[in-house]
Amino acid sequence: MGKRRHSVQTPPGSFFEKLASPDQLLQLLNHLPATYFFAKDLQGRFVHVNQSLLDVLGLHHEADVIGKTDHDLFPPEVADQYRVHDHAVEQTGRALTNHVCAVPDAAGVLRWYVETKIPLVDARGKTIGVAGVMYDLEKAGAMLAPYERLNAAITHITNHYDEKITLEGLAELSHLSVSQFKRVFKQHFRVTPTQYLGRVRINAACTMLRETSLSVEIIAERVGFYDASHFVKQFRVAMRQTPGEFRALNKSASQEP
Incomplete structure (x- = not known):
């Protein structure tokens, strides 16, 4: 009967130390x-x-x-x-x-x-x-099943942030009451639905400010703000600078009108 071979256990660290980089x-x-x-x-x-x-x-x-x-x-x-x-x-x-x-x-x-x-x-x-x-x-699959009930609302915000969006409409898409929707959304995403919608709109505005020469008033309307002054106020809170200051610091080399 032949000798039984015993494998030598090599510490993982010593293997990786042999790598050139x-x-x-x-x-x-x-x-x-x-x-x-x-x-x-x-x-x-x-x-x-x-x-x-x-x-x-x-x-x-x-x-x-x-x-x-x-x-x-x-x-x-x-x-x-x-x-x-x-x-x-x-x-x-x-x-x-x-x-x-x-x-x-x-x-x-x-x-x-x-x-x-x-x-x-x-x-x-x-x-x-x-x-x-x-x-x-x-x-990410099944591990995120608790978030699936909010997927329709998130998708709607992503695709229609430039339109009028109500909590009632988002709650209906999620098959929840308004109070349930607000609670579940905050629980999973750590921001309120209104805060999330605002972030999406501000981020879209940042892209337009950086890549186009559109006026602040037009950008405000195109991202879903129906009052330019309110847009400027919310932009300043989120970005810690005015839309004009943001554009001056982030102006694209190839702006499009």
Whole structure:
């Protein structure tokens, strides 16, 4: 009877230490469908994003993101929330799992994702940043079944934010009473339906301010505000600057009328 072979258990760490560069693993993340990956340092600067996330942001090269922070890419109130969660992961050393968050796409429309963040530590065990993976809410599957009842309302807002939208209409689409709809929406998305609609409209306005030379009054009307002064007020609250100031700082090199 031959000798029985015993497999030698190699510590996982020693295998990965043999890799010439961790970039080999990062390249794999560029080929995962509907998976969005990022890593940031303690200052919130992006050190890596995968191609899928670049596509969502409407960017072509990783160099367009590296060294920038959330505040360079997103509205202030959105960026502030991202950093709050980053700091919580960095300070506690614990992962943030299955967190639902909103990310503006290239058109300025908020899309919902399920996100998991983990702390990144160096060889001495010191936290040096965070890494995260996001999955599209619509593609995440059965684990997000509780959100499905709100999908019709979210889709309606996304496609018709420039029209008059009422809580009664959104609640009816969700087969809920108005009070139930408001409660369930806030529970799952951590903002009220009205706040969410406002964010969608402001993000759409940001895109128009950046890419067109339309007047503030016309943009206000096109994104669903029927009073330009109210639009300016809401824009200032959300973006911490006026529409004119935003346009001056973010004017596209190829604006279209």
